[in-house]
Amino acid sequence: MQKSFPIEQVRSYFPALQASTDKKPLIFFDGPGGTQMAQQSVDAMVAYITNGMANLHGTFPTSIRTEQTIAEARQAMADLLNCEPSEVAFGQNMTSLAFSIARSLGAFIQEGDEVVVTEQDHRANVDPWITMAKDRGAVVKFIPINTETYTLDLNKLDELITEKTKLVAVGLSSNVTGTITEAEKIIARAKAVNAIVTVDAVHAVPHLSIDFQKLHCDILLCSAYKFFGPHLGMAVVSASLFEKLPVYKLAPAPQEIPDKLETGTQNHEAIAGLVGAIDFIQSLGVGSGRKERLRSSMQLIQDYEEELTTKVEDILSSFPEVTTYRAPAGVRKTPTFAFTIKGVNAREATAWFADNYNMCIADGHFYASTMADILEVNPMGGWIRIGLAPYNTAQEIELFGKALAEFVSLQK
Numbered sequence: 001m002q003k004s005f006p007i008e009q010v011r012s013y014f015p016a017l018q019a020s021t022d023k024k025p026l027i028f029f030d031g032p033g034g035t036q037m038a039q040q041s042v043d044a045m046v047a048y049i050t051n052g053m054a055n056l057h058g059t060f061p062t063s064i065r066t067e068q069t070i071a072e073a074r075q076a077m078a079d080l081l082n083c084e085p086s087e088v089a090f091g092q093n094m095t096s097l098a099f100s101i102a103r104s105l106g107a108f109i110q111e112g113d114e115v116v117v118t119e120q121d122h123r124a125n126v127d128p129w130i131t132m133a134k135d136r137g138a139v140v141k142f143i144p145i146n147t148e149t150y151t152l153d154l155n156k157l158d159e160l161i162t163e164k165t166k167l168v169a170v171g172l173s174s175n176v177t178g179t180i181t182e183a184e185k186i187i188a189r190a191k192a193v194n195a196i197v198t199v200d201a202v203h204a205v206p207h208l209s210i211d212f213q214k215l216h217c218d219i220l221l222c223s224a225y226k227f228f229g230p231h232l233g234m235a236v237v238s239a240s241l242f243e244k245l246p247v248y249k250l251a252p253a254p255q256e257i258p259d260k261l262e263t264g265t266q267n268h269e270a271i272a273g274l275v276g277a278i279d280f281i282q283s284l285g286v287g288s289g290r291k292e293r294l295r296s297s298m299q300l301i302q303d304y305e306e307e308l309t310t311k312v313e314d315i316l317s318s319f320p321e322v323t324t325y326r327a328p329a330g331v332r333k334t335p336t337f338a339f340t341i342k343g344v345n346a347r348e349a350t351a352w353f354a355d356n357y358n359m360c361i362a363d364g365h366f367y368a369s370t371m372a373d374i375l376e377v378n379p380m381g382g383w384i385r386i387g388l389a390p391y392n393t394a395q396e397i398e399l400f401g402k403a404l405a406e407f408v409s410l411q412k
């Protein structure tokens with residue numbers, strides 16, 4: 001049976017929520033930029049460091065423990081995303097992993113082949129692939145954004161993804177508008193022409209249950225600092241592709257998957273912290289095993305975030321001066337809201353919210369710069385973005401409504 005959302009318990013797990021500036025607590029609406037770290041993650045990092053750190057391949061306890069920690073983290077990721085532990089590789093962040101994988105994938109791309117990316121995505125899921133395409137003489141095509149619905153226009157998918165397409169890169173959800181893309185449709189078309197599919201799940205993992213096997217993509221990328229953990233990137237690469245991927249590596253480094261993608265010494269303390277972050281998520285769920293608890297927990301988080309979503313949508317739609325870049329009802333979305341205020345530079349607004357209400361609200365193009373150009377938001381400093389996390393409350397959103405009303409009235 002599903003539990004109701006234990007908001008007080010959740011908040012108690014986040015040390016940053018207990019901190020204060022000028023005696024006023026900070027209100028974190030910057031989850032899409034990076035969430036706060038759960039106590040379980042902090043504890044796991046500290047435990048790894050204080051119990052003795054080491055490098056790999058040693059015969060001594062700290063080295064053996066380090067290898068166990070890494071194996072544990074791969075298993076935890078496998079439970080979270082339903083993949084094999086041997087398909088999980090760690091790296092500095094999603095962007096670095098994408099560049100490294102792209103360079104290797106170049107071996108499969110010839111002159112005249114086609115690479116398909118989207119106008120909606122964070123450039124971390126665009127530039128690595130188009131840089132590689134340029135190096136290989138491949139043609140780049142973009143799946144267009146529909147400027148009225150803030151969704152990808154999938155009407156011409158069969159024309160965009162053809163027999164010439166060798167790679168398709170798509171984001172599961174937009175880190176700006178929150179739009180959840182119908183990735184299954186894109187993946188099915190890509191697979192029909194035997195293209196490799198890489199999925200950016202950085203903004204999706206904190207909000208959705210993800211099943212790597214069901215998605216049928218080849219590569220999935222995400223970052224632990226977006227889901228209550230440390231700054232660490234993860235790549236899931238399907239074993240069938242991973243085995244044959246000719247990665248750039250040192251000669252004596254392991255040839256096996258997933259180690260072959262992990263260049264140099266990894267961030268062991270962050271890898272330990274990742275297990276803690278996943279422990280936090282599963283602690284909210286019910287079920288007999290971690291996988292089951294993670295699924296139920298993600299459902300609980302989603303239900304709670306949906307409740308909060310309605311409140312934010314009501315507030316934003318009540319101001320005629322505010323334009324919200326939100327897909328219509330019926331389109332699935334994460335609790336991430338991009339908006340502009342008539343005549344106001346986004347940066348000026350976020351600075352005011354920070355100074356007057358201790359609210360952490362981000363502004364800019366959020367690296368979805370193609371979409372920002374198309375939607376012409378750059379002249380006013382880009383978007384203002386409110387992004388919710390499961391530690392946000394209805395009271396915080398009410399206060400945001402009050403603050404927004406005050407800010408808007410000050411502009412008159």
Ligand SMILES: Cc1ncc(COP(=O)(O)O)c(C=O)c1O
Pocket residue numbers: 032033093094095096122124125171173174175200202203222223232233
């Ligand atoms: C959707 C999306 N993709 C990719 C990235 C890049 O991730 P990283 O900072 O781990 O390189 C971000 C970061 O904000 C993001 O939101």
